[in-house]
Amino acid sequence: MSNSVDDKVKTFDTRTEAKVPVESPLAYSYRRSGAPAPGEGSGVVVRERPFLGHLVLRGGAIILDEALREVLDISLPGEPQALVFDASGERSVQWISPDEWLLIVPGGEEFELENRLREALGDAHFAITNIGGGQTLLELEGEAVSELLMKSVIYDADPHHFPVGKGVTTVFAKTSVILRRSSETRWELVARRSFADYIYRWLLDAGEEYAIGIVR
Amino acid sequence: MFHIYCPYCGEYREEEEFHPKGEAHIVRPEDPETCSDEEWGDYLFFRHNPRGIHHEMWVHAVGCRKFFNITRNTATYEILETYKMGEAPSITAESRDDRAAAEAETAEKQEGVRA
Numbered sequence: 479m480s481n482s483v484d485d486k487v488k489t490f491d492t493r494t495e496a497k498v499p500v501e502s503p504l505a506y507s508y509r510r511s512g513a514p515a516p517g518e519g520s521g522v523v524v525r526e527r528p529f530l531g532h533l534v535l536r537g538g539a540i541i542l543d544e545a546l547r548e549v550l551d552i553s554l555p556g557e558p559q560a561l562v563f564d565a566s567g568e569r570s571v572q573w574i575s576p577d578e579w580l581l582i583v584p585g586g587e588e589f590e591l592e593n594r595l596r597e598a599l600g601d602a603h604f605a606i607t608n609i610g611g612g613q614t615l616l617e618l619e620g621e622a623v624s625e626l627l628m629k630s631v632i633y634d635a636d637p638h639h640f641p642v643g644k645g646v647t648t649v650f651a652k653t654s655v656i657l658r659r660s661s662e663t664r665w666e667l668v669a670r671r672s673f674a675d676y677i678y679r680w681l682l683d684a685g686e687e688y689a690i691g692i693v694r
Numbered sequence: 695m696f697h698i699y700c701p702y703c704g705e706y707r708e709e710e711e712f713h714p715k716g717e718a719h720i721v722r723p724e725d726p727e728t729c730s731d732e733e734w735g736d737y738l739f740f741r742h743n744p745r746g747i748h749h750e751m752w753v754h755a756v757g758c759r760k761f762f763n764i765t766r767n768t769a770t771y772e773i774l775e776t777y778k779m780g781e782a783p784s785i786t787a788e789s790r791d792d793r794a795a796a797e798a799e800t801a802e803k804q805e806g807v808r809a
Contacts, residue, residue: 558704558758575758576702632708646703647757649710654756 487596491589492608502528503614503674508694511679516691521622524681525693527615531588532668533581534574535595537604542579545598546571549591554579561645561658572645572658580656580668582615614674616667616681622688623665629684631657651680698752701778702760711756717741718749718763745769747787752776 504526516523535542543554552571555562561572572580583591592606618626627635633648634640635657645658645666653676656668669677682690697706723729723737742748748768753761765774765783774785 558702575760578758632710649708649756 489589489592489596492611493586493589500529502526503669503671504528504678507675507678508692511675511682513692513694514682514690516693517689519689520620520691521688522618522620522626522681522685522690523693524685524690525617525619527617529585530610530615531581531583531585531591532608532610532613533583533588533592533595534607534609535571535579535581535604536577536607537599537602538577541599541602542604545595545602546581548598549594559644559646561643561660563660567660570660572656574647574656582668585610612671613668614671616669616677617660618665618667618681619663620688622685626681626685626688626690627657627665630680631655633657650677653677698764698773699776700754700757700760701762701776702758703754707754707757711754713753713755715751715753715761718751743768744787747774747785747790749783749786 535546539554539556543556546552546554550564550569552562552564552569554571555573558573558576561570563570569583570581572582574580581591588608588610592608595606624635624637624640631648631650633646640659642659642661645656647654647656650657650667650669653670653673655670655673655677658666658668660666667677682692696709698709698712699706700712720737723733726734729737746767746769748766750764750766751761752764753759760779762776762778763781763783764776765785766772767774775783777783
């Protein structure tokens with residue numbers, strides 16, 4: 479078992495028992511740029527989902543699919559730009575590239591999940607990386623979301639061209655995001671932590687005309 | 695702005711997501727120790743700069759981050775095809791020449807008929 483948890487690959491739980499204050503990537507932005515409360519006329523409502531478990535899976539589609547079915551009971555999306563949720567809707571797998579998938583699970587689950595996946599994959603050729611500390615997820619809801627996105631991303635965010643269950647990595651303003659549509663009404667932005675403030679301020683500015691509201 | 699077909703993503707994406715990475719199909723000398731300075735210099739520094747059909751390597755930098763090849767006409771900037779790494783182009787300067795020659799031949803024949 480060359481790739482097993484105990485042997486060559488050293489893994490550790492990024493969430494410690496120690497009482498370390500944890501702040502979302504947008505904590506500073508809320509204080510500095512404000513967070514307008516959503517109202518009756520809000521066409522866009524933004525909610526951050528911080529501290530989720532983000533894992534990048536790399537390797538062959540067949541072996542990863544088998545392991546993921548065994549451990550999480552989700553099948554790996556083989557088609558480009560595909561996004562799949564489990565029955566509860568809390569865990570998702572997204573196609574990023576022909577040999578790369580992004581797995582997002584509720585915060586706190588990722589370490590155990592990583593170990594179980596490593597266990598299931600055994601000697602196969604693969605890589606699992608915990609990138610939860612580097613990314614955050616923003617949920618966008620409301621009737622004006624696609625319009626807001628059309629001003630912000632270069633990808634065609636028309637709902638007809640962007641069905642539910644699609645996700646792309648693309649350019650957002652002057653940075654990049656993973657844009658995905660999880661349901662008819664909900665869109666998600668997976669942003670890099672260091673660009674979260676920029677994206678947040680861009681959304682506030684671009685969403686002003688739709689009376690954007692932030693749920694905290 | 696124009697769109698480029700990414701063979702890995704399977705769809706047309708904005709040019710802004712891509713970066714050109716130079717000439718494609720450059721083969722590294724199998725045994726660098728024994729090849730001459732000239733061969734090594736050619737491999738490292740010298741690139742073709744044709745007018746017309748050119749094969750280039752591009753990367754889908756904001757996207758799937760995969761390298762792929764583009765066959766492009768350097769005179770018209772037209773992208774003729776994109777194909778994955780390790781695949782051979784279906785359109786080359788020779789195939790274009792053949793087609794041009796065939797067209798010329800047909801034209802000649804038609805001229806002949808008319809004459």
